[in-house]
Amino acid sequence: MLDVIEALLRRPNFVAFVTLFLWGLYITVVHHNLVKKLIGLYLVQTSVIFFLVTTSVKSGATVPIVDLAAGTAPEVYMNPLPHALTLTAIVVQVATLGVSLALVAAIYRRFGSLDENEILKRLE
Amino acid sequence: MTQHLPALVFLIPFFAAISLPLVAMRDERRAGSIALAALCAMSAAAIASLWTILDQGVVRYDFGGWAAPIGIEWVADEVAAIMAVAASLLALVCVFYAASLPTTAIEGRMIPFYAILLLLISGLAGVIYAGDLFNLFVFLEIVALSAYALVAVPGGRALVSAFRYLIMGALGASFYLLGVAYFYAATGTLNIVDLGQRIPQLLESKAVIVGLLFMFLGLGIKTALMPLHAWLPDAYSDAPDSVSPIIAALLTKVALLAWVRVLFWVVGAGGGSQPAVVFSLVWSLGALAAVGGAVLALSQTGLRRMFAYGGIAHIGLILVGVGQASHTGLAGGLFYLINDAVMQCVLFIWAGVLAHQYGVRTIEDLKNAQVRNPWILGSFLVVTIGMIGLPPTGGFFGKWYIVLAAVESQNYIALAAVVVTTLLTLAYFVRVLEKLYRGARDTGTSSSVAEPVMSLSFRVGIAVPTAAIIGLGLFSDRIVTILLAATSGLGL
Numbered sequence: 001m002l003d004v005i006e007a008l009l010r011r012p013n014f015v016a017f018v019t020l021f022l023w024g025l026y027i028t029v030v031h032h033n034l035v036k037k038l039i040g041l042y043l044v045q046t047s048v049i050f051f052l053v054t055t056s057v058k059s060g061a062t063v064p065i066v067d068l069a070a071g072t073a074p075e076v077y078m079n080p081l082p083h084a085l086t087l088t089a090i091v092v093q094v095a096t097l098g099v100s101l102a103l104v105a106a107i108y109r110r111f112g113s114l115d116e117n118e119i120l121k122r123l124e
Numbered sequence: 125m126t127q128h129l130p131a132l133v134f135l136i137p138f139f140a141a142i143s144l145p146l147v148a149m150r151d152e153r154r155a156g157s158i159a160l161a162a163l164c165a166m167s168a169a170a171i172a173s174l175w176t177i178l179d180q181g182v183v184r185y186d187f188g189g190w191a192a193p194i195g196i197e198w199v200a201d202e203v204a205a206i207m208a209v210a211a212s213l214l215a216l217v218c219v220f221y222a223a224s225l226p227t228t229a230i231e232g233r234m235i236p237f238y239a240i241l242l243l244l245i246s247g248l249a250g251v252i253y254a255g256d257l258f259n260l261f262v263f264l265e266i267v268a269l270s271a272y273a274l275v276a277v278p279g280g281r282a283l284v285s286a287f288r289y290l291i292m293g294a295l296g297a298s299f300y301l302l303g304v305a306y307f308y309a310a311t312g313t314l315n316i317v318d319l320g321q322r323i324p325q326l327l328e329s330k331a332v333i334v335g336l337l338f339m340f341l342g343l344g345i346k347t348a349l350m351p352l353h354a355w356l357p358d359a360y361s362d363a364p365d366s367v368s369p370i371i372a373a374l375l376t377k378v379a380l381l382a383w384v385r386v387l388f389w390v391v392g393a394g395g396g397s398q399p400a401v402v403f404s405l406v407w408s409l410g411a412l413a414a415v416g417g418a419v420l421a422l423s424q425t426g427l428r429r430m431f432a433y434g435g436i437a438h439i440g441l442i443l444v445g446v447g448q449a450s451h452t453g454l455a456g457g458l459f460y461l462i463n464d465a466v467m468q469c470v471l472f473i474w475a476g477v478l479a480h481q482y483g484v485r486t487i488e489d490l491k492n493a494q495v496r497n498p499w500i501l502g503s504f505l506v507v508t509i510g511m512i513g514l515p516p517t518g519g520f521f522g523k524w525y526i527v528l529a530a531v532e533s534q535n536y537i538a539l540a541a542v543v544v545t546t547l548l549t550l551a552y553f554v555r556v557l558e559k560l561y562r563g564a565r566d567t568g569t570s571s572s573v574a575e576p577v578m579s580l581s582f583r584v585g586i587a588v589p590t591a592a593i594i595g596l597g598l599f600s601d602r603i604v605t606i607l608l609a610a611t612s613g614l615g616l
Binding site: 021028034037038041044045048051052055056082085088089092095096099100103104106107110119120123 | 272279280284287290294298301302308
């Protein structure tokens with residue numbers, strides 16, 4: 001038990017990621033309000049991006065632009081790839097946000113409600 | 125020049141999608157014909173690409189001239205090239221068929237409609253060719269985002285279906301991305317070839333196991349594997365008639381191809397006994413999906429919902445073949461994947477034509493509709509034979525290789541699942557056939573109802589893929605030989 005706690009304490013970023021991920025998943029599944037569902041979805045997406053960023057942190061490293069004084073050893077520089085991936089993933093997330101909010105707006109105009117049960121009742 | 129062909133297959137529909145608002149600005153009715161022209165060019169490029177790859181070997185296309193592990197690479201091997209030809213030709217047929225559907229739902233919005241459709245098709249090409257896991261994610265999302273928008277086009281019910289599809293699809297994408305992040309944290313690379321050299325040694329690592337699970341969970345949602353399929357029937361049956369064939373034919377199949385890439389090119393690349401657990405998980409899930417999907421298909425009343433569940437069952441069948449972890453199983457599974465794409469395409473075009481010309485949406489409606497059109501009756505007979513899996517259709521040969529692989533590895537549970545699924549498929553198709561032909565014979569009461577004249581694009585939309593079902597059967601030997609040769613380098 002103690003070593004589990006110790007392992008967790010040494011990885012606070014991982015704990016934060018798991019908390020955000022499960023929290024978002026819970027909101028998406030449990031809430032009936034469509035916008036709240038989307039908030040949960042964004043939490044899940046953001047937690048994944050957070051995970052990608054925090055696992056690629058390198059302490060004592062600088063921006064990946066070659067500095068002749070610092071030399072060319074790989075330890076001196078950050079790895080730029082995870083950040084590029086993160087940027088792309090954020091763009092995908094933003095696109096999903098746009099499409100989903102457009103859909104929610106269309107649903108609200110059509111059914112006059114954002115509650116899932118209410119909408120399902122009107123569909124009958 | 126020829127090494128640029130795979131990039132062209134993607135770029136043609138992509139640039140057509142982007143330039144459509146400008147080119148068709150004056151008259152939105154031209155959007156359809158521009159989309160058709162772009163798809164013709166895309167198909168030509170895909171066929172030329174397949175031709176040169178069969179002739180000169182695999183093309184590895186480095187974007188920007190940066191070589192593979194550092195740069196972004198597209199791999200146009202035989203599998204990708206055949207899939208690209210199938211996808212672009214099916215897309216062409218589907219758009220041609222959509223030309224004579226009523227446009228009331230998209231009146232005034234034809235330019236965005238066709239632009240999104242082209243974007244979806246270019247995304248499919250990207251998934252097929254992508255050489256690294258992250259690009260795979262991006263293209264899967266391009267496809268998925270376009271699909272959410274297209275499903276929502278009719279409004280009403282479809283909006284709710286599209287929203288559910290979006291929630292499921294976006295969660296699936298997040299899971300997949302999480303899996304990719306774990307793989308990257310464990311190996312420091314995303315390139316499929318590179319991962320194939322590193323992951324097999326790391327299969328004991330917890331990070332890789334968790335990453336693999338999340339990746340499969342995400343791709344499982346995208347392929348609508350049985351317990352994760354809930355979004356699919358609603359999305360497929362509420363989508364507009366013009367897009368449901370293309371979505372049904374290609375979306376889940378392309379995600380399945382991505383799954384096969386991860387399974388064989390990354391996890392199974394090293395050979396040995398380590399990945400055996402993964403493969404047995406895959407075929408058991410496949411067997412479950414095959415039987416479960418077929419049972420649910422039997423209980424449906426709506427035509428399109430029944431076909432959608434049939435598609436879910438066939439995804440399971442492909443996984444049963446692939447999960448045998450043998451060359452026969454993999455080649456058979458991939459061949460069946462192409463067949464299934466064609467058959468789903470015909471089924472949904474068929475349902476669209478029936479809905480449009482006869483107002484038929486459920487199986488009960490068929491009895492009263494008195495459909496006597498030989499195109500509809502004939503093509504349905506061929507698809508039925510194909511879906512059940514009788515010669516000379518491609519469905520038979522695909523199933524044959526899957527069964528052969530199951531027998532080779534003495535996996536009798538998988539064999540039983542294939543047989544049960546076949547019998548159930550027979551059952552639910554006979555139900556439709558019986559209603560259809562009884563309606564056709566029933567000449568008594570309302571012979572005054574004139575048979576509607578079928579437009580050319582409906583005939584082409586039905587006839588060409590129907591012919592392809594038989595054509596795939598006749599040329600199955602050659603295609604499977606190519607697929608076997610393409611996968612012979614994998615350490616199975």
